[in-house]
Amino acid sequence: xxLTLLKRRGPNEWHIPPRGKMRVPGVIYAxxxxxxxxxxxxxxxVTNVATLPGIVQASYAMPDAHWGYGFPIGxxxxxxxxxxxxxxxxxxxxxxSCGVRALRTxxxxxxLQTVKEQLAEALFHRIPAGVGSTGKVxxxxxxxxxxxxxxxxxxxxxxYGTHEDxxxxxxxxxxxxxxxxxxxxxxxxxxxxxxGTLGSGNHYLEVQQVVQVFDAEVATIFGFRExxxxxxxxxxxxxxxxxxxxxxxxxxxxSAARYHIDLPDRxxxxxxxxxxxxxxxxxxxxxxxxxxxxxxQIVTHLVRQTFADLLPQATLSLLYDVSxxxxxxxxxxxxxxxxxxxxxxxxxxxxxGPGHPxxxxxxxxxxxxxxxxxxxxxxxxxxxxxxxxxxLAFGSACHGAGRSMSRHQALRQWHGRDVVKELxxxxxxxxxxxxxxxxxxxxxxxxxxxxxxxxxDDANLARKVARLExxxxxxx
Amino acid sequence: xxxxxxxxLQGSWEHFPHGADIGIRGIGPTKEAAFEGAALxxxxxxxxxxxxxxxxxxxxxxxxxxxxxxxxDWLNALVYEMATRRMLFGRFEVHIDGHSLQAAAxxxxxxxxxxxxxxxxxxxxxxxxxxxQDEQGRWxxxxxxxx
Numbered sequence: 001x002x003l004t005l006l007k008r009r010g011p012n013e014w015h016i017p018p019r020g021k022m023r024v025p026g027v028i029y030a031x032x033x034x035x036x037x038x039x040x041x042x043x044x045x046v047t048n049v050a051t052l053p054g055i056v057q058a059s060y061a062m063p064d065a066h067w068g069y070g071f072p073i074g075x076x077x078x079x080x081x082x083x084x085x086x087x088x089x090x091x092x093x094x095x096x097s098c099g100v101r102a103l104r105t106x107x108x109x110x111x112l113q114t115v116k117e118q119l120a121e122a123l124f125h126r127i128p129a130g131v132g133s134t135g136k137v138x139x140x141x142x143x144x145x146x147x148x149x150x151x152x153x154x155x156x157x158x159x160y161g162t163h164e165d166x167x168x169x170x171x172x173x174x175x176x177x178x179x180x181x182x183x184x185x186x187x188x189x190x191x192x193x194x195x196g197t198l199g200s201g202n203h204y205l206e207v208q209q210v211v212q213v214f215d216a217e218v219a220t221i222f223g224f225r226e227x228x229x230x231x232x233x234x235x236x237x238x239x240x241x242x243x244x245x246x247x248x249x250x251x252x253x254x255s256a257a258r259y260h261i262d263l264p265d266r267x268x269x270x271x272x273x274x275x276x277x278x279x280x281x282x283x284x285x286x287x288x289x290x291x292x293x294x295x296x297q298i299v300t301h302l303v304r305q306t307f308a309d310l311l312p313q314a315t316l317s318l319l320y321d322v323s324x325x326x327x328x329x330x331x332x333x334x335x336x337x338x339x340x341x342x343x344x345x346x347x348x349x350x351x352x353g354p355g356h357p358x359x360x361x362x363x364x365x366x367x368x369x370x371x372x373x374x375x376x377x378x379x380x381x382x383x384x385x386x387x388x389x390x391x392l393a394f395g396s397a398c399h400g401a402g403r404s405m406s407r408h409q410a411l412r413q414w415h416g417r418d419v420v421k422e423l424x425x426x427x428x429x430x431x432x433x434x435x436x437x438x439x440x441x442x443x444x445x446x447x448x449x450x451x452x453x454x455x456x457d458d459a460n461l462a463r464k465v466a467r468l469e470x471x472x473x474x475x476x
Numbered sequence: 477x478x479x480x481x482x483x484x485l486q487g488s489w490e491h492f493p494h495g496a497d498i499g500i501r502g503i504g505p506t507k508e509a510a511f512e513g514a515a516l517x518x519x520x521x522x523x524x525x526x527x528x529x530x531x532x533x534x535x536x537x538x539x540x541x542x543x544x545x546x547x548x549d550w551l552n553a554l555v556y557e558m559a560t561r562r563m564l565f566g567r568f569e570v571h572i573d574g575h576s577l578q579a580a581a582x583x584x585x586x587x588x589x590x591x592x593x594x595x596x597x598x599x600x601x602x603x604x605x606x607x608x609q610d611e612q613g614r615w616x617x618x619x620x621x622x623x
Contacts, residue, residue, distance in 0.1 A: 011534045039495050067495030069603035069620055094598040094622045131522060131593035132562045182532035190559050201623045239559050242598040242622075246552045253602065254541060266544075406493035407595075407623070438595035443560035476595075 041067035054085025059303035063455035064402030070267030071348035086270035091344035094245035097292030098236030099323035124431035129476040135196035148180035151290030155297035179283025190239030196298035290346035320369035324399035350384035351397035377443030383462035397462035401449035432475035487513030503616035510615035526567030530582030543607040551600035
């Protein structure tokens with residue numbers, strides 16, 4: 001990105017002053033190096049979002065921002081319904097409520113040594129992953145409605161996990177305001193055999209070791225220390241969310257003119273929050289959030305079964321579950337006044353600071369866990385929300401490493417088998433139904449996750465707690 | 477099986493880069509051929525279209541207010557059929573009348589060990605979306621698909 005387009009306001013804070021139809025400034029949080037490597041399209045997309053009706057404060061991009069569709073991936077924007085604010089299907093994306101959950105295991109690295117290979121195979125066989133895979137749970141019409149209304153709470157009621165899990169999931173595992181009636185029969189049909197599946201692309205299941213703790217006090221409250229084994233699951237609302245995104249994108253693109261919304265890019269398809277289309281979308285999108293929460297809950301159950309078979313001494317307890325593609329109603333202080341806003345996070349993680357009432361009581365004193373998924377060859381991070389983040393970007397932080405290279409380029413540069421072999425020599429076991437998929441997801445196709453996380457930490461969006469490195473990675 | 481369109485009227489396809497996802501492009505002497513090419517490019521995101529045996533026929537119909545939305549609808553109709561039938565498609569025949577599209581797609585159920593599908597497509601997006609004729613009169617139909 002051309003630095004002359006930006007005004008630097010701090011070591012990791014860059015502003016785009018409002019011009020043309022922009023209603024608010026753009027703000028990008030990143031190091032100079034990350035900014036230089038960012039696609040010009042991120043600049044264009046941040047400024048386009050700033051033109052949407054009812055946007056408040058600024059159009060934000062996180063340190064992992066990259067060229068998305070409509071919004072940048074790593075984009076955050078909040079809208080006030082009382083001043084004509086919109087909700088955007090493009091601002092949430094196709095993979096509604098895609099997110100990461102992390103589980104403690106009670107194990108340390110030596111516990112894994114003799115069964116690592118077996119565990120990799122067992123996880124790969126038990127958790128459906130990749131194109132065309134189906135889960136063992138088939139939902140009839142009645143169960144589909146119950147799942148869409150109940151989320152992870154529904155899943156726990158069906159025997160997938162424990163009530164204690166719900167405490168450590170955003171929204172306590174069940175998103176209020178879901179309207180299963182607003183979800184089309186097409187979307188429901190697409191989901192009926194996909195519960196408890198990982199999907200493909202950048203989704204994964206990893207067994208990781210905690211290699212470095214940066215904040216021992218917070219790590220103790222989060223319940224882990226160096227050498228511990230953690231399981232991370234990255235997946236979303238599967239076909240149901242994709243179909244809802246597809247259908248509402250069209251409905252909003254077609255209806256935008258009727259609502260006098262001037263879209264600089266059709267992908268920003270939006271509707272007023274206080275409109276029939278807007279309300280229908282919110283009802284369907286919240287049902288998709290429940291689908292994603294239920295999906296991760298079922299995958300968790302399958303992981304627990306697998307560990308119980310091979311490592312019966314393991315106790316898998318939920319550290320936290322975050323969604324990074326959502327629009328949620330939150331109260332934020334705007335010009336000194338608490339205001340109810342619709343906060344879109346597209347490839348960005350909620351990162352509420354200490355004391356926030358939405359954080360589970362056991363963690364509230366230190367802040368919300370922020371789970372950052374890295375690549376299969378580098379590292380993931382656990383961060384914690386900060387007080388400052390609440391005013392910097394509505395309590396938001398990055399969500400991953402962020403791609404630096406297209407899938408197209410990655411395929412020309414790497415062969416999947418070579419990637420798997422190279423990682424095996426470093427003690428990382430990769431299991432995937434598709435070697436091409438592995439090549440597209442090669443660690444080198446991503447930004448340096450360490451630099452992204454350091455930028456988020458330096459900008460006070462969230463504070464580093466621990467670095468996790470993969471031992472086993474199941475890719476879809 | 478339905479006869480193939482004459483070779484001179486068939487479309488070709490290619491992929492183009494996007495930061496996180498994949499751009500698909502169909503190119504052909506007619507709008508229909510470009511839409512068929514875009515569908516082949518869609519399949520090629522998952523697997524080699526030539527490796528898909530066109531043994532089962534699926535019929536599709538789409539309507540949209542303009543050519544660009546029609547392309548997205550067409551691709552998303554295929555994404556839906558691939559997801560719910562768990563099939564891959566390797567041959568297409570498209571007829572467009574105004575902003576209505578009728579098509580046949582031929583393919584087979586996904587066989588993971590043979591097709592080795594790389595990634596599933598979540599949906600066709602409006603990013604880099606265009607349906608137009610270039611200076612040589614060729615039709616180009618393209619967009620980014622989210623994977």
